[in-house]
Amino acid sequence: MERNGSKGSQHALMAGIVLLAVLFLPIAILLMLAVDQLGGLSASAAAWVQAIGSLVGIGVAIAIPAWQHRREVKAAEIARLDIEIGYTRRLFILAKELEAALAQAYGQWPHYGAEAKGALRVSQIDFQSRLFEGLKADQNTYRVMAAGDLRKISDGIVWQMTRKGIPDVEVLGELRRETANSLIFVENLLDVVHFERQAAAE
CATH class of the missing domain: 1.20.120.240 (Lipoprotein, type 6)
Structure with missing residues (x-):
């Protein structure tokens, strides 16, 4: 039972990461476009947006292959x-x-x-x-x-x-x-x- 609970928590965590990435990335892009239309971002704000976007991209790059691997392992089992x-x-x-x-x-x-x-x-x-x-x-x-x-x-x-x-x-x-x-x-x-x-x- 503990193993099933652990697997469920891992799946929920992975799904949460992917969901946050999918939701945040379009929002970040829209904000950047909106601010750009209003006169552009300051150098500091632009750096922060870029850093956050990079982190999201890294998270997606890690989460999606890991999720696919878990699906393959589950199917094999x-x-x-x-x-x-x-x-x-x-x-x-x-x-x-x-x-x-x-x-x-x-x-x-x-x-x-x-x-x-x-x-x-x-x-x-x-x-x-x-x-x-x-x-x-x-x-x-x-x-x-x-x-x-x-x-x-x-x-x-x-x-x-x-x-x-x-x-x-x-x-x-x-x-x-x-x-x-x-x-x-x-x-x-x-x-x-x-x-x-x-x-x-x-």
Whole structure:
């Protein structure tokens, strides 16, 4: 909150400087023209007007590039956070998909045929491929950890669908609990990055 207040104060100060410069410069020019029409300025008054005009010009020369730079930095930060949101949302969707797959697997127990087990195994191999492809360029430590957890859970499902006999219901239950924890973690990450995006846009 303090950082947002500081950024707001800096923006207000910059806007004030630019506004004063924009307002003062035309007024100064009009005054000089008016006085010139009335008989000219004294040397001292002319020097003061010139000095003030120079200061205003310096202020504008400093303020406008600084303001433009801040806008560019802000735009770059918003673009970065949009990418972060994209990665986090993708991870969240995959976690929800894994949750649904486990709910289906748990709900079918103990009525598993070879066809059902094979279909779930293939779907998890596809899931792992999409998990890797969707996040292979992501360098965020927390998302990489969460993706690794989802991969382990998916590996557990594949193993349960590969082993002989019916899947172990206790293992499936544990995998569901792990998925729920991962989903909460990823959802929290998504909330954080959304908050940062909102703060950056202010």
